[in-house]
Amino acid sequence: MRSKERDQDIYRHLAKLFPSPECALDHDSPFQLLIATILSAQCTDERVNLVTKGLFARYPDAQSMSEASIASLETLVKSTGFFRSKAKSLKATSTDIIEKHQGRVPKTMEALTALRGVGRKTANVVLGNIFGINAGIVVDTHVGRLSRRFRWTDQKDAVKVEKDLMSWVPQKDWTVISHRLIMHGRATCKSQRPKCEACSMQHLCPSVML
Numbered sequence: 001m002r003s004k005e006r007d008q009d010i011y012r013h014l015a016k017l018f019p020s021p022e023c024a025l026d027h028d029s030p031f032q033l034l035i036a037t038i039l040s041a042q043c044t045d046e047r048v049n050l051v052t053k054g055l056f057a058r059y060p061d062a063q064s065m066s067e068a069s070i071a072s073l074e075t076l077v078k079s080t081g082f083f084r085s086k087a088k089s090l091k092a093t094s095t096d097i098i099e100k101h102q103g104r105v106p107k108t109m110e111a112l113t114a115l116r117g118v119g120r121k122t123a124n125v126v127l128g129n130i131f132g133i134n135a136g137i138v139v140d141t142h143v144g145r146l147s148r149r150f151r152w153t154d155q156k157d158a159v160k161v162e163k164d165l166m167s168w169v170p171q172k173d174w175t176v177i178s179h180r181l182i183m184h185g186r187a188t189c190k191s192q193r194p195k196c197e198a199c200s201m202q203h204l205c206p207s208v209m210l
Contacts, residue, residue, distance in 0.1 A: 002151050003151075003206075004168075006151075006204060006206070007150070007151075007152060007168065009204050010150055010201060010204050010205070011169070011177075013200070013201050013204065014177075014180040014181070014184060014201075015176075015180065017180070017183075017184065017200065018179065018180040018183050018184070021176055021179030021180050021182075021183055022179065023125070023129045023179065024045040024049075024179075024182070025037060025040065025045055025048060025049065025052075025125075026049045026052060026053070027052075028056070028060075029060075029061070030104075030105040030126060030130040030131075031061055031062050031094075031097065031105050032052065032056055032060070033125065033126055033129060033130055034093070034105050034112075034115075034118070034122070034126050035052070035055070035056075035065070035090060035093075035094075036048050036049075036052050037121075037122040037125045037126065038086060038089055038090065038093065038117045038118065038122060039051060039052065039077055039080045039086055039090075040080075041082070041086070041117075042081050042082060043080040043081050047079060047080060048080060050079075051076065051077055051079060051080055054076055055073075055076045055077060058072075058076065059073075059094075061103075062094045062097040062098050062103055062105075063094075063098055063103065065090060065091065065094035066091065066094035066095040066097075066098050068090075068091060068094075070087050070088065070091060073086075073087035073090050073091060074087040077090070085117075086117065088116070089116045089117025089118075090117070092115075092116040092117075093115045093116050093117060093118065096114075096115055096116070097115070105126060105130070107127070107131050107133065109123050109124075109127065109135050109136070112126060112127070120136060120158075120159065120162070121138055121139060121140065121158065123135070123136075124136040124137065124138045124174075124175075124178075125138055128174065128175030128178075129175060132175075134171050134172060134173075134174040134175055135174075136162055136166065136174060137162045137165050137166055137169065137174045137175075137177060137178055138175075138178040139158040139159075139161045139162045139165075139178070140158075140178075140182065141191070142181055142182045142184075142185030142186065142189075143161070143165075143178050143181045143182060143185075144156065144158060144161050145185060145189070145191060146181045146184065146185050146189055147161055147164070147165060147181070148161075149189065149194075149205065149206075149207040150205065150206065150207070151206045151207070152164060152165060153165065165177065194209060196208045196209045
């Protein structure tokens with residue numbers, strides 16, 4: 001059963017565990033974070049960071065990436081999976097940024113999601129981490145899994161999970177709550193074998209398995 005008091009206790013405990021969380025994707029510009037997030041679909045952040053090191057060394061900005069060949073992009077991003085589709089998205093998005101946005105990553109949900117390969121999740125990553133705009137909450141596999149384990153939602157659809165979280169998480173924390181859930185999911189609340197016995201929130205968690 002859902003408990004608002006328990007929700008707040010878990011929320012506060014996460015803030016204590018991860019007081020200053022940061023985005024796990026390596027980047028040196030808004031454009032690079034946008035590209036890295038597109039590549040992160042169905043791929044780990046660790047793998048993306050390995051790939052973007054070489055990708056950004058060769059194509060560091062929208063202008064250079066818009067001029068890259070699809071074949072070159074496919075080769076560079078192949079290990080992230082779905083590489084043909086991702087390569088097309090990288091080139092098309094880079095071209096649109098040059099031609100429609102004066103070479104700058106747009107700052108609105110509408111403009112970002114109009115770019116190829118960019119959905120709400122990617123747009124939220126860029127808006128929150130680059131521009132400080134809390135337009136929504138990033139829901140990846142970790143955020144969805146932990147939100148269900150904490151009984152914050154019973155939804156599996158990412159958009160519906162996001163809506164449930166946005167209904168009670170303060171807007172100022174919409175970006176950081178994702179980082180905190182992701183970090184806790186990677187360190188302790190794993191998918192197959194959650195480390196409940198080592199979790200400092202076991203006394204609060206409604207799904208604890210000991």
